[in-house]
Each structure stands twice: as C-alpha cells, then as structure tokens.
Amino acid sequence: MKNIVRLSTILCSAFFSAQLFAQTPIKDTVSMGSGYANAVYYNLRTGAKSQSAISTWHMSHTTVSRDNCIRLNHLNGVDVYAYPKGSNKDFSTMDTAGWSSWKHLYNDIHTHELGALNQSTNAKNPMDFSWGIYNSTTHEIEGDSLYLFVINTPSVGKSYLKFMPILQTATGDLIFRFARLDGSIDKTDTLLQSSFTGKSYKYYNFTKGAVQPEPIRENWDLLFTRYMAPTTPPGGGPKVMYPTMGVESKRGERVSKITNYTWDVIATNPPQSIAGIKMTGTPGELSKDLTKIGGDWKAYDGAAMTWNISTDWNYIVETIRIQGTTKDTAFWMLAFTGFSGSAKGETQLKRMELKTSTAAVSQSKQFSAKLFPNPSSDNILIMANGISEKAIVQIIGMDGRLIHSNSNCEFSQGAVQLSVQDLPRGIYFVTIQTNNDKLSLPFIKQ
Known part of the structure; x- marks a missing residue:
C-alpha cells in the first residue's frame, strides 16, 4: 500500500465531508444603477444597502x-x-x-x-x-x-x-x-x-x-464603487489609469481572498478557515488592502459580449462593530455569482457568516469528531463520538504526504492525543478511518 495520498482525494473527502450541514448562503443583488451612477455601502451582516450618487463629492x-x-x-x-x-x-x-x-x-x-x-x-x-x-x-x-x-x-x-x-x-x-x-x-x-x-x-x-455621502461606519462593511486603477489596454502595452467598477473595504477591516478552496470547503470548516487566514505569510492571509476584493473577479469577453465571473474565488471579511468599549468581530464569506455591466450596474453575490461549529460529521454520518486546540504548537486532542471500534488515525501534509499513521487508536474514552510538536508550521489534515466510515479534519500547526 502506497504511503502517498493524492491531495485531490484528500480535498474531496477531507475538509469536512459534512457539506450537507453547512449553512445555506444568502443570495443578494447590489445595484449601482445605469452607468454605475451610485456608490453602494453594503452591510454584510444585515444585507442593508445605502446608496449615494458618485457625483456627490x-x-x-x-x-x-x-x-x-x-x-x-x-x-x-x-x-x-x-x-x-x-x-x-x-x-x-x-x-x-x-x-x-x-x-x-x-x-x-x-x-x-x-x-x-x-x-x-x-x-x-x-x-x-x-x-x-x-x-x-x-x-x-x-x-x-x-x-x-x-x-x-x-x-x-x-x-x-x-x-x-x-x-x-x-x-x-x-x-x-x-x-x-x-x-x-x-x-x-x-x-x-x-x-x-x-x-x-x-x-x-x-x-x-x-x-x-457615507453612512455611519458601524452600518457598512463594503463599498461598491468606481475608481481609477492601473489597467492593461486591450491591445497590450504599459498599464494606464482607467475607470474600474470594484469593491472597496472599509478602513480598518481586513479581507482574505481565497482562490484554492471551494465555497463548500470553507463553509464546512469555519474554525479552521478562520484560523488559516489569520496566519501570516499565507496566500489567504487577512489584509487591509483597500481593493483586496476589487474588480478582477469579473472579465468582459468581447467576442461573446458577456461578463465572465470567477465564481470559484471566495472572500472572507473580518467585519468589526464597536459597541462602547466592546469590539464585536464576525467573519463573513462572500462570492460573486453574476454581473450585468454598466447597463444596470448590478452585481449578484452570495454571503454567509462563518460560525464555529461543534464538530464535523463523517462521510456516512456514523461518527463525529473535532480537534482541540486548533491551531496547536505541541499536542492536539481528537475528540470523537460514535466510534466503538479501533480506528486508523493519520496526519497528511498539504502535498499529500503521509506523515504519521496509527492503525490501533482506541476512542472508547472519547479522545485520543496526538503530538504535533515536531511538525513544521503549516496546514495539515488528520484523517480518522473506521471499517465503514471516514472523516478528515484540517488543522494548523503554529
């Protein structure tokens, strides 16, 4: 039996096979009007929109x-x-x-x-x-x-x-x-x-x-607007400043752009996804970049005269509300699903809050498990419910390498401890396999 597990297989079965248990995303449309005449301040938490003519100021x-x-x-x-x-x-x-x-x-x-x-x-x-x-x-x-x-x-x-x-x-x-x-x-x-x-x-x-033109800061997160951005001309050559319709983030809020994991993968792994974007030096690291969302999620196909949307790009926004001396932080995921262009100035999207789940459920729903703490620097506990037999526990690297395997793990007491102190910093998967079921959980080694 080979010790190398294909990463694609991991991502299909890992990252919580409990996709059916993910929240249902909220669909919405943001309209800037014909010619993008209005800027729209958008509240990710409530879906509230506040319009202001771009010509106001x-x-x-x-x-x-x-x-x-x-x-x-x-x-x-x-x-x-x-x-x-x-x-x-x-x-x-x-x-x-x-x-x-x-x-x-x-x-x-x-x-x-x-x-x-x-x-x-x-x-x-x-x-x-x-x-x-x-x-x-x-x-x-x-x-x-x-x-x-x-x-x-x-x-x-x-x-x-x-x-x-x-x-x-x-x-x-x-x-x-x-x-x-x-x-x-x-x-x-x-x-x-x-x-x-x-x-x-x-x-x-x-x-x-x-x-x-601007609402109170506590009432919005994103600004759908137009701005001048360096743009490559249709015929090629040096970039020139050109009007762009895009999305800006509110000052002080951070945004993560994720292009390597699907919506369902993130939606079924809120704790791990949030922990991952908080790690410095990763591609999806949270950023205060004003146009981290920007406008490159859409591209115009001149031959077909249609807009192509990067529907597999997902964004996580760290929304912040200040209530007196209390800072309320919530993470909302966003993806774009459609765009009308300047005729209507409409953008279709879906959004959902990433909430901490109690446990992930296995593929056949025979058992559930969670990791604690996650991230971890030394040891992690695998806490499982519904496993009455000995199970195989493995640690898999992001490149698909089998790093650790124990085929004799006993969950009768409800938990198994794993040492991860010798692992380099990064993202890994813990897979739990019984005779009839399997579950994979991502975790972060600090």
Missing part, C-alpha cells in the same frame, strides 16, 4: 486624527496636478502654463492613507506628509503645496481650480483654500471633524460645500 479628508489622507473623486471628473514651480505661497500668482505636463496624481487603490495629495512625500524628511509638514510642537500639519484641480462636469464642461491645503488642526479639522483661475471664486473653508462623527472621511463638494 469631489474631495475627502480622513477623520483619523493621526492620519493626513486627502483623496479626490476621480470618477466625479477630478484630475489632480502638482504645481512644480513653487509652493502654496504662490497661490495668488500661480502660473499654469504647461499644466498638462505636470505630475498627474491619483489615489492609491491599495492603501487607505495614500490619497492623491499624499503621493509626493520627501523620504529624507519624516515630518513631510506630501501636502504639508508636521509640526511636532502644535501637532498640526502645515500645508506647503499647491495643486491644480481640473474638474470635468457633464453638461457643464471643465473648470480649473487652484487648491492649497492650509492646515490640519490637532483635532482633525482641515482648513483649505481654492479659487477658479478666472477669479470668479476664491474661498477658504474648513471641513470640521465634529460634523463627521462616526464616519471614515469628511467630504466636500466645491459647489455645495460639506456633504454626507
């Missing part, structure tokens, strides 16, 4: 006092150029000749803290926050930069604004000045931290002033 500033992020709404027609000829002291005499060749700035699509105005830091000066300099005495950020905003508004055309951040106060307020090049508008305004309590950002519209 032009600029946002962080509500995190230790941060200094200023993001621009490129999909509301805002292009940003850094003034190369001076500082904000030159606001009144700003020379815009040759502006189209100036450095074109974009929001970073992976890091919340790196907005369009945070792209030009001086690496030699730790107090340089790109648009301003941190004052360690006052704990304020004093603006020293000047920008040109070119805003393209449908049915109106282009407007040209010179913009200078003046000050981020110690309490988080942002004071700034902007003016049209034709002199018709010249205004100094303040985004007040106190007006955006419970929000991730403070928002501003250069026509209307402060606006409130």
Whole structure:
C-alpha cells in the first residue's frame, strides 16, 4: 500500500465531508444603477444597502486624527496636478502654463492613507506628509503645496481650480483654500471633524460645500464603487489609469481572498478557515488592502459580449462593530455569482457568516469528531463520538504526504492525543478511518 495520498482525494473527502450541514448562503443583488451612477455601502451582516450618487463629492479628508489622507473623486471628473514651480505661497500668482505636463496624481487603490495629495512625500524628511509638514510642537500639519484641480462636469464642461491645503488642526479639522483661475471664486473653508462623527472621511463638494455621502461606519462593511486603477489596454502595452467598477473595504477591516478552496470547503470548516487566514505569510492571509476584493473577479469577453465571473474565488471579511468599549468581530464569506455591466450596474453575490461549529460529521454520518486546540504548537486532542471500534488515525501534509499513521487508536474514552510538536508550521489534515466510515479534519500547526 502506497504511503502517498493524492491531495485531490484528500480535498474531496477531507475538509469536512459534512457539506450537507453547512449553512445555506444568502443570495443578494447590489445595484449601482445605469452607468454605475451610485456608490453602494453594503452591510454584510444585515444585507442593508445605502446608496449615494458618485457625483456627490469631489474631495475627502480622513477623520483619523493621526492620519493626513486627502483623496479626490476621480470618477466625479477630478484630475489632480502638482504645481512644480513653487509652493502654496504662490497661490495668488500661480502660473499654469504647461499644466498638462505636470505630475498627474491619483489615489492609491491599495492603501487607505495614500490619497492623491499624499503621493509626493520627501523620504529624507519624516515630518513631510506630501501636502504639508508636521509640526511636532502644535501637532498640526502645515500645508506647503499647491495643486491644480481640473474638474470635468457633464453638461457643464471643465473648470480649473487652484487648491492649497492650509492646515490640519490637532483635532482633525482641515482648513483649505481654492479659487477658479478666472477669479470668479476664491474661498477658504474648513471641513470640521465634529460634523463627521462616526464616519471614515469628511467630504466636500466645491459647489455645495460639506456633504454626507457615507453612512455611519458601524452600518457598512463594503463599498461598491468606481475608481481609477492601473489597467492593461486591450491591445497590450504599459498599464494606464482607467475607470474600474470594484469593491472597496472599509478602513480598518481586513479581507482574505481565497482562490484554492471551494465555497463548500470553507463553509464546512469555519474554525479552521478562520484560523488559516489569520496566519501570516499565507496566500489567504487577512489584509487591509483597500481593493483586496476589487474588480478582477469579473472579465468582459468581447467576442461573446458577456461578463465572465470567477465564481470559484471566495472572500472572507473580518467585519468589526464597536459597541462602547466592546469590539464585536464576525467573519463573513462572500462570492460573486453574476454581473450585468454598466447597463444596470448590478452585481449578484452570495454571503454567509462563518460560525464555529461543534464538530464535523463523517462521510456516512456514523461518527463525529473535532480537534482541540486548533491551531496547536505541541499536542492536539481528537475528540470523537460514535466510534466503538479501533480506528486508523493519520496526519497528511498539504502535498499529500503521509506523515504519521496509527492503525490501533482506541476512542472508547472519547479522545485520543496526538503530538504535533515536531511538525513544521503549516496546514495539515488528520484523517480518522473506521471499517465503514471516514472523516478528515484540517488543522494548523503554529
């Protein structure tokens, strides 16, 4: 008998053959409207949706006092150029000749803290926050930069604004000045931290002033929206910035992208799946990447004129709610099942909460078992119910190698202890086999 077990066989019978006992996923549709006109804030726990027109705001500033992020709404027609000829002291005499060749700035699509105005830091000066300099005495950020905003508004055309951040106060307020090049508008305004309590950002519209597109942070997890992303042109060549419909995660929440295990595998193994994504250095490690979900789960087939969906890609979101001093964390799994494109702006998905199960049930449902602790660094207990005969217990590696085998395990006392202290860190499977039944349980060696 060979000691090598095919990994594909393990994954079919392992990872809890109790697929019938997994929760039923919740199906849902998120609609951004024709042309993706609206951003949709989505609550994974309740399915609640809050819509806001993408055209609502032009600029946002962080509500995190230790941060200094200023993001621009490129999909509301805002292009940003850094003034190369001076500082904000030159606001009144700003020379815009040759502006189209100036450095074109974009929001970073992976890091919340790196907005369009945070792209030009001086690496030699730790107090340089790109648009301003941190004052360690006052704990304020004093603006020293000047920008040109070119805003393209449908049915109106282009407007040209010179913009200078003046000050981020110690309490988080942002004071700034902007003016049209034709002199018709010249205004100094303040985004007040106190007006955006419970929000991730403070928002501003250069026509209307402060606006409130975002719901309270506790009421949403994901944002279905549009943003500029590096994209390979249809004919190939260097990537260019191109409008993309995608999904962003809320600041502070982490997301895992899993492409090597199916929905059913994860759904029937919540404790092991959650433990696995918490491990550092693994492909599915939880990440604060803003667009970990993003938009690459869909691809347009020009020949067939249809959207292809990566339905075998799954995402686990660590949803967080703060209730007073209590932090409530729950893990929700998400996968996409359909996409309409811009005609309707609809995305079909399924979601479910990953809850800790008490035990896994064997293939023929003759016995159940669970591992404790999991993850483990030294010993694990196999606790089983329904095994009256001696069983074969094996440890299998992720590559299918048989690492340990004991054909004489007695479960009459309800538990068997295994030493795993000599195993390298990683994911393994414990298989329990009786004469008529079998069960495989994944576990993590820390």
